[in-house]
Amino acid sequence: MITLVRRCAALCALGTLTAALAGCAGDTATSSGHTGRHARPPASAAAPSASAPPTLAPGLSGLTPVFENGPRARGRTVALTFDADMTADQGPRAAAGERFDNPALVATLRRLKVPATFFMTGRWAEEYPAQARAIGRDPLFEVANHSYSHHAFTGRCYGLPTVPAPRMRADMERAFAAFRAAGVERPVPYFRFPGGCYDQRALRALAPGGVTAVQWDVVSGDAFATDSAAVARQVLDGVRPGSVVVMHCTRSAAPATERALRTIIPKLRERGFRFVRVSEQIRAAGARG
Numbered sequence: 001m002i003t004l005v006r007r008c009a010a011l012c013a014l015g016t017l018t019a020a021l022a023g024c025a026g027d028t029a030t031s032s033g034h035t036g037r038h039a040r041p042p043a044s045a046a047a048p049s050a051s052a053p054p055t056l057a058p059g060l061s062g063l064t065p066v067f068e069n070g071p072r073a074r075g076r077t078v079a080l081t082f083d084a085d086m087t088a089d090q091g092p093r094a095a096a097g098e099r100f101d102n103p104a105l106v107a108t109l110r111r112l113k114v115p116a117t118f119f120m121t122g123r124w125a126e127e128y129p130a131q132a133r134a135i136g137r138d139p140l141f142e143v144a145n146h147s148y149s150h151h152a153f154t155g156r157c158y159g160l161p162t163v164p165a166p167r168m169r170a171d172m173e174r175a176f177a178a179f180r181a182a183g184v185e186r187p188v189p190y191f192r193f194p195g196g197c198y199d200q201r202a203l204r205a206l207a208p209g210g211v212t213a214v215q216w217d218v219v220s221g222d223a224f225a226t227d228s229a230a231v232a233r234q235v236l237d238g239v240r241p242g243s244v245v246v247m248h249c250t251r252s253a254a255p256a257t258e259r260a261l262r263t264i265i266p267k268l269r270e271r272g273f274r275f276v277r278v279s280e281q282i283r284a285a286g287a288r289g
Helices: 010-021 091-095 103-111 122-127 129-137 165-182 200-209 228-238 257-270 278-284
Strands: 077-084 116-120 141-145 212-214 243-248
Touching: 077 257, 077 278, 091 122, 103 129, 103 257, 116 122, 122 129, 122 165, 129 141, 129 165, 141 165, 141 278, 165 200, 228 243, 228 257
Parallel strands: 077 116, 077 243, 116 141
Antiparallel strands: none
């Protein structure tokens, strides 16, 4: 969800975004962690298997369901999620040396044996296919969809260009195709809206794809942050049982995240938290896979 226009808004605006989206009426959808039977994952998202990732039942009027956090009373679990952001037009910046990846962060998760869910844009997978493939094949991790272009699925979303409604599903499916081309064999059927911005039109557009939209209840504040201690404090202050934490694995736009993890992970373990992937929380919420 990172874009340069968010340098000033990343910490505060994202914190209010979740609250603003939850409970809104009219054209804006709510995100409340629905439970129920799973919808069939799209063929583009994951190959059928005996242990298919769980998804949630469609929301009202058949809209794409939205998941925000796991059960609060079923153990002290927390899901760390990392957005691998790269927009469709950032190729020249990557060619000039800007790094949108963060191998050190992935290495830290592996060293500390922390499961995590990575929400990749298709453009990121194209730029770093070997890393996308390695993350997708690591049993600690799961790869989910963050759109292909990292363009917004609503208007007025942190200055991001907007995907027209007729192209929203195609943009999502193009990301799944990029994952397959990179060698990511089993992406999970979860989608995170760029910027976290969505409305009923977006939920309606993606519904035929059978995905579950995944939001969060803890904003790390790591976007453009340089103070790793501040990022760690924000996460530690916000986590509750069942929390989903949104972070980033892009070096140029979230340079403090890997250092913050070195504090966050042991501190949460000291508090009795167990790290899980988003799929485990969705299953615990009552979905069936």
